Amino acid sequence: MFEKLELLAPDAIIGIMALFREDQAPNKVDLSVGVYQDDTGNTPVMECVKRAERQIVDAQTTKTYVGIAGNMDFNRGMEKLLFGADHPVLAAGRVATVQSPGGSGGLCVAAHLLHRANPDARIWLSAPSWPNHLPLLGLAGLRLESYPYYDYDAHAVDFDAMMACFEKLDAGELVLIHGCCHNPCGADLSQVQWQALTDLCERRGVIPFIDLAYQGLAESLEADAYGVRLMAERLPEVVVVSSCSKNLGLYRERTGAVCVVSSSPEQSKATATNLANVARGIYSMPPDHGAAIAGQILNDEALTALWVEELDEVRRRINGLRDLIVAKLAERGAPRDFSFIANERGMFSFLGISKEQVIRLREEFHVYMLESSRINLAGINQANVDYVADSIVAVL
Ligand SMILES: Cc1ncc(COP(=O)(O)O)c(C=O)c1O
Known part of the structure; x- marks a missing residue:
């Protein structure tokens, strides 16, 4: 064969x-x-990782599986990091989160969830984008399209071309946006552009899928989540995939999260069961160590x-x-x-x-x-x- x-x-x-x-x-x-x-x-x-790691190793009493959704302290910590502790979608119970094997594993889980929700779903990727978006999203069966993003002559985001492309999308189509530190071009959306994009998504029913692999590497942990927080506040449905590979230097520990914002708390419960079910069908249980480290750091002030x-x-x-x-x-x-x-x-x-x-x-x-x-x-x-x-x- x-x-x-x-x-x-x-x-x-x-x-x-x-x-x-x-x-x-x-x-x-x-x-x-x-x-x-x-x-x-x-x-x-990082020194914070070394310290968290020592605490975990000393306290650990078992190597049994973590749950399908992963480490709950990590998941709650990531939600606060991404949305901010007081965000209305968290208070409303509209966010479903699973720990994922890196941002890449998160992209794969999210893609399978979207395909399950809508087998005809189309997702638009920036031209250029991170090359691995193609297999990670495409293997799940999502239909991939490309939107203009970077103007190579002007060395800047071609915002007008991007928006003109999005104006033609139908409700329910997805647009993948790099949350900050665009890979490969480094050119990000300004806050005013995020606002205009959010308006468009609201008006046309377009669903944002935000890949936030570099939170904290552009301006600050808070500022780099601007687009995630704005869209989650204004739109009924948002997908956010994040990674701890770069901002915590946990590359090989494969640590990331998928957070899905649904339109209501009831819907969010159903989304959560499907997220877990998708993850179960791909790798069953996520790895422990990286998320344990990140969870320890996110839940300890010092x-x-x-x-x-x-x-x-x-x-x-x-x-x-x-x-x-x-x-x-x-x-x-x-x-x-x-x-x-x-x-x-x-x-x-x-x-x-x-x-x-x-x-x-x-x-x-x-x-x-x-x-x-x-x-x-x-x-x-x-x-x-x-x-x-x-x-x-x-x-x-
Ligand atoms: C844009 C983007 N998304 C996601 C990832 C996934 O990173 P990882 O799977 O290492 O967490 C990367 C890594 O380079 C990236 O550049």
Whole structure:
């Protein structure tokens, strides 16, 4: 039977990572990876995570399964983090939450739930979007469409084009919006744009599906949830998938959540049973450790305060690197204006150079990025920033 399966080309990002590993040049720089790195190139374990982990290991008395919906302390903590403790949808009992294996597992669970609710459901993804949205949502059977989002010439969100596309949607169609720190382009919606989008969803009955994988990495934990909170307040139905991979550095622990806002508390009870039933059919029970850590942090004031401090530092570093690389490129008389990079948020931006220039950077200068010219700002550090800037200017 397996002879029907053909050898697949490696995933584009994995392919570039392999080339980087094989490269023997001492000055090589990896701007392709999708994880945070500190100034030494390490992806550290946060101190708040270490402390929570020690508390959990000492107190743990069993390794029996967590429930299908996962760790309830974690789920309640995530709801407060996403919506804010006093949000009316929480008070009204209109939110159903399950812990998920990472944001990716959450996207998969949510997609299956939506397909079950409406087998003809169409979901619109931004062009460009995170490439893994395609399999994670598509394998569940959702019909995938694409809406214009990023204007590559203007280096900004093409809000008018996006809204014009959404104006043509029917009630019940879904739009996937990156909650903040858009991956791959780094260009986010302003608060005024979130408001206009919410108006449109309300008017046309369009359902937002918000992927919030980077809460806390753009402006702050609170500000980055602006769109989630606004839409949940104004609309009857909203899907939110979140991840603790980046903001808590829990990547390999696979920690995320799906929160579904339904139109009434009665409906929410039915949604919750279906969410759990979908999860049961995919992986039965979620993993424990990451959600236990996040739950411990979210429900302990001292640990939360330490986390906020550490996360602020991560965000300050990334935003500082944005300013730094823009300044270094300008200092070298780069024949283009790269100042848009300083206005974008999160780990990623497109440099906006051609595929040929990306390949030259890799082959001649050992500077690695995705072929789309997406860079991870956190791959830049004090030791390599001048070299990176020199190399970019050399290929322009
Ligand atoms: C936009 C977006 N959504 C979701 C995820 C899922 O992350 P994870 O499954 O590691 O929690 C990522 C990870 O890179 C992402 O960039």
